[in-house]
Amino acid sequence: MSARLIRRRSARPVRRMSARRLRPLAAVALAGALMATAACGGGEGDESGSGKTTLVVKTFAQFGYEDLYKEYEAAHPGIEIKEENIAQFGDYLPKLQQWMASGSGAGDIVALEEGVISKFIDKPDQFVNLLDHGAGDMEGEFLDWKWKQALSADGKHLIGLGTDVGAQGMCYRTDLFKKAGLPTDREEVGKLWPTWDDFLATGEKFTKAKTGAAFFDSAGMVYQNILMQQGDHTYYDTDNKLVIDSNPAVKSAWDQTVEMIDAGLSGEITAWSPQWNAGFKKGTFATIPCPSWMLGTIEKQAGPENAGKWDVAKVPGNGAVRGGSFLAVPKQSKHQKEAAELAKFLTDAKGQTSAFKAKSNFPSALKAIDDPAVQSFTNPYFNNAPVGKIFGESVKGLKPVYLGPENTPINDRVGQALIAVEQGKLKPDEAWDKAVDDAKSVAR
Amino acid sequence: MRRSQPLVYATLLLAIAFSAFPLYWLFVVATRSNDVVGDWPPPLLPGGNFGDNLGRLFDADEANFLTGMVNSAIASVTVTVAVVFFSTLAGFAFAKLKFRGRGALLFVILATMMIPVQMGIIPLYMIMVELGWQNRLEAVIVPFLVSAFGVFLMRQYAERAVPDELIEAARVDGASTFRIYWTVVLPALRPGAAVLGLFTFMGTWNEFLWPLAVLEADNPTVQFSLSQLSTTYYTDYTLMFTGALVAIVPLTFVFIAFGKQIIGGIMEGAVKA
Amino acid sequence: MxxxxxxxxxxxxxxxxxxxxxxxxxxxxxxxxxxxxxxxxxxxxxxxxxxxxxxxxxxxxSMHDWEIAGKGEFVGLANYTALFADADFWNALVNTLGMLVLATVPQLVIALALAALLNQSLRGATFLRMGVLIPIVTSVAAVGIVFSQIYDRDVGMANGLIGLFGIEPIDWRADKWSSWIAISSMVNWRWTGYNAIIYLAAMQSIPRELYEAARIDGAGWLRQFRSITVPMIRPAVIFTLIVSTIAGMQLFTEPLMFGQGAYAISGGSLRQFQTVAMYMFEKAFRDFDYGYGSAVAWMIFLVIMLLTAVNFLITRKRG
Structure with missing residues (x-):
């Protein structure tokens, strides 16, 4: 050790370096310059060079507005529209929280999913009251309950205008149904299950035939569907009181779902997992309650080789919806008036019809639902199923449902309790008690 | 040194096989069509769809994959150079120089590593709003020019790697502290600094949560682009895997460059022994 | 002098x-x-x-009732007192500590062994040294999908493997022990090579003369390793121990990817593998309870401080 040190010391490295002295200085200067330029950057206004007003629209997933933007810009030469999209809803939620907390970044129009908008109904201050911008005239155009979802309790503050609704059908595999000796024609299949009890009975018949496939993917989807058909309210009453343990509608949806798990109908495949995605192609499950926007998912996951194997029938019970969104104008916007006009344009019947054609987002405006373009819409991948008609009936048959402030987190927890039942980790009664306890602590 | 035995090679090769398997699987899926995930038994040989997938990757408008790659390259290079420079400098000071408050200041640096990263997002975003750095590349660079991890690593490394005698000798020769750093300390720290550089580059390249918070899809980093490839309702695994594979290509070059430094250090020691 | x-x-x-x-x-x-x-x-x-x-x-x-709709009242330490009574928080803390042990100990031991093996004159040394570092270039998303395939209940490779020994398939996400093992294996996979390289870099700075002297004294390989290598790379070991502890307490990505579906942040149907960082994220960004989430963040910070202090005390005593 010492030999090496002495050798190096005698070489006097310090003397040799004078020629390289400038390099450290250069490095420091570079770092300093970098920070300085970085610090000077920024501060761009939102007015573009052309003197136009730029409206920023924040969306997640796909809203299908590209054509509408072009049309609007053509009709309003002073306006430029920029959509900032986040593909995954899970990635969008933290950003939304961040925009609201910091008071910046939400753009001029922001898309809010129904579970999210219910968080704002009691404290609507962060959003422009669209009633002040003439949106009141549009009231009759929307499904009544959709309109009310974005309206404050006193009816004076309208946060958002409805875009789509997740109109429900029941997707099924014709080849698996055939194998199980069940009818395959969508009219006849629909007649198999006027109610969820009939759906259960069909499932038992299917399971007995031992096709190797489960009857449906996972209990959570079925539960959601049953719950949303119970009408009026679910976990909260309309005074925002938590009624999960006293509302018979919730318990009966739960019990019906548990009955189906007990009957072995569930494939116990977590929704949105890779195996779930693969299941559409491989036919690991025979049915799945499918909102309108899910048809695109099924088509892409199942692939062209399975064209015509999936079909759409009516959902058991009286119509159903799951999900759906709104457009709102945040108070942070510097162009509230222009933004409100654009939001109205995008959500009116004509706008909704266009979005439906682009991305299958089923309209929430009555005129759009009745529009022949929607009504006569068929989907070739699903044996030319008249999806416009099926979904339209489903939406109109539905009673309005009030969600309440913590609907999404509570719903998440009930869903997890059902998975615990599927996994055999909890008995149904234990799982129910846990779901209720969790709901109470969330609503704290 | 013990003689190298076949067992040593066997153990190391097994470790590498474990390490490399997911990467190989990435390659397999990237060369196939979008239906192999969930197949049993899983396919273990590549298919012939790579060109096709590559085309789809760069055609995907919503992902802005090319912009993402360029942005990530700029950010990763800048952050890596700065972190290595500032960390070796501070690590040297903490390991070898005595000054008042040294212990306390080192603890402060350590403590900053303990702040849960996910929580800083909102207040950090507020600072970016003040600076006007929303959706600008500075936002993913400037806050990361220094690293507590780096300072700590270099401090620990310098403790043993830089002999006190060398510093003393240089000082006797009248060298300033910075000259000592540049001519004595930095060369001695080279292998450790290469490790830090490698980790920093990889870390910045693979960072996801903060770029997602402060940037928008039209000016993304590469991981942001990758996330945009799958939508809420539909996941195209092949496309994601192809993107992940392409995103690794620049890393491989960096890997080799820094790796040489690390290996170089070893060789130097071996020659002297 | x-x-x-x-x-x-x-x-x-x-x-x-x-x-x-x-x-x-x-x-x-x-x-x-x-x-x-x-x-x-x-x-x-x-x-x-x-x-x-x-x-x-x-x-x-953290001292406010703060929802997404806006800042609410000042509540003092109410969020913290609620936290102490919050079973989900304690569950997450136990999970985190459990996985911390399962991940850190094997990781550092294997890394030390790998580094010792790599610190020899080997043929193809570059290839071997780079080989163990491969996991750090792999992107997070890819790792998630690969491991969800490996640990799938119905068609996973892990179940296929244990099936060869006649063991029944395991639903990896359903139990604490199985999910902890699976997640720890992901963590170990990703970070073992990383620690091995840190050790390797430290081992290079050990003067060869020390080994020569030891060999002259007749010390065997294991003896040299224990009495020269390990003490000489002590700072690196302390570094990896502290960094692994801090990183382990902030474990987030791996369990999130292991959990599936839209509500993966809950870490399993009964929160079998939810970590404190996931719980914080769930509270702040999914339930939108920003005040409470911030209180969780501060608790994590304090727990890590405590653990690091303990780490320091132990290593200092030994030294």
Missing amino acids: ALHLTKSRPPTADLHPEPAPPRGRLLSRIDTRWSPYLFIAPFFVIFAVFGIYPLVYTAWV
Whole structure:
């Protein structure tokens, strides 16, 4: 050790370096310059060079507005529209929280999913009251309950205008149904299950035939569907009181779902997992309650080789919806008036019809639902199923449902309790008690 | 040194096989069509769809994959150079120089590593709003020019790697502290600094949560682009895997460059022994 | 010279045996006195701008009832008292500590062994050394999908493998023990090579003369490893121990990817594998309870501080 040190010391490295002295200085200067330029950057206004007003629209997933933007810009030469999209809803939620907390970044129009908008109904201050911008005239155009979802309790503050609704059908595999000796024609299949009890009975018949496939993917989807058909309210009453343990509608949806798990109908495949995605192609499950926007998912996951194997029938019970969104104008916007006009344009019947054609987002405006373009819409991948008609009936048959402030987190927890039942980790009664306890602590 | 035995090679090769398997699987899926995930038994040989997938990757408008790659390259290079420079400098000071408050200041640096990263997002975003750095590349660079991890690593490394005698000798020769750093300390720290550089580059390249918070899809980093490839309702695994594979290509070059430094250090020691 | 080498004395110019010219001496004094501060200044300047504010701000938020719809009342320490009674929080803390042990211990032991093997003159050394580092280039998303395939209940490779030994398939996500093992294996996979390289870099700075002397004394390989290698790379070991503890307490990505579906942040149907970082994220960004989430963040911070202090005390005592 010492030999090496002495050798190096005698070489006097310090003397040799004078020629390289400038390099450290250069490095420091570079770092300093970098920070300085970085610090000077920024501060761009939102007015573009052309003197136009730029409206920023924040969306997640796909809203299908590209054509509408072009049309609007053509009709309003002073306006430029920029959509900032986040593909995954899970990635969008933290950003939304961040925009609201910091008071910046939400753009001029922001898309809010129904579970999210219910968080704002009691404290609507962060959003422009669209009633002040003439949106009141549009009231009759929307499904009544959709309109009310974005309206404050006193009816004076309208946060958002409805875009789509997740109109429900029941997707099924014709080849698996055939194998199980069940009818395959969508009219006849629909007649198999006027109610969820009939759906259960069909499932038992299917399971007995031992096709190797489960009857449906996972209990959570079925539960959601049953719950949303119970009408009026679910976990909260309309005074925002938590009624999960006293509302018979919730318990009966739960019990019906548990009955189906007990009957072995569930494939116990977590929704949105890779195996779930693969299941559409491989036919690991025979049915799945499918909102309108899910048809695109099924088509892409199942692939062209399975064209015509999936079909759409009516959902058991009286119509159903799951999900759906709104457009709102945040108070942070510097162009509230222009933004409100654009939001109205995008959500009116004509706008909704266009979005439906682009991305299958089923309209929430009555005129759009009745529009022949929607009504006569068929989907070739699903044996030319008249999806416009099926979904339209489903939406109109539905009673309005009030969600309440913590609907999404509570719903998440009930869903997890059902998975615990599927996994055999909890008995149904234990799982129910846990779901209720969790709901109470969330609503704290 | 013990003689190298076949067992040593066997153990190391097994470790590498474990390490490399997911990467190989990435390659397999990237060369196939979008239906192999969930197949049993899983396919273990590549298919012939790579060109096709590559085309789809760069055609995907919503992902802005090319912009993402360029942005990530700029950010990763800048952050890596700065972190290595500032960390070796501070690590040297903490390991070898005595000054008042040294212990306390080192603890402060350590403590900053303990702040849960996910929580800083909102207040950090507020600072970016003040600076006007929303959706600008500075936002993913400037806050990361220094690293507590780096300072700590270099401090620990310098403790043993830089002999006190060398510093003393240089000082006797009248060298300033910075000259000592540049001519004595930095060369001695080279292998450790290469490790830090490698980790920093990889870390910045693979960072996801903060770029997602402060940037928008039209000016993304590469991981942001990758996330945009799958939508809420539909996941195209092949496309994601192809993107992940392409995103690794620049890393491989960096890997080799820094790796040489690390290996170089070893060789130097071996020659002297 | 001997004077300068005493560890307890700062190597200042004052102790220089030959007096330097006055001007040079003054500069030299300024240099030795202030250079250390200058060298660590960049860190503190940037941290002051981008680090302290978030920390203080989070503390302030944690004392409010703060939902996405806006800041509510000041509630003092109510969020913290609620936290102490929150079974989900304690569950997450136990999970985190459990996975911390399962991941850190094997990871560091294997890394040390790998580094020792790699620190020899091997044929194809470059290839071998790079090989163990491969996991760090793999993107997070890809890792998630690959491992969800490996640990799938119905068609996973892990179940296929244990099936060869006649063991029944395991639903990896359903139980604590199985999910902890699966997630720990992901963590170990990703970070073992990383630690091995840190050890390797430290091992290179050990003078070969020490080994030569030991060999002359007749010490075997294991003896050399224990009495030269390990003590000489002690700072690196302490570093990896502390960093692994901190990273383990902030474990987030791997369990999130292991969990499936839209509500993966809950870490399993009964929160079998939810970590404290996931719980914080769920509270702040999914339930939109930002105040409560901030309180969780501060608790994580405090627990890590405590663990690091314990780490320090133990390693200091041993040294």
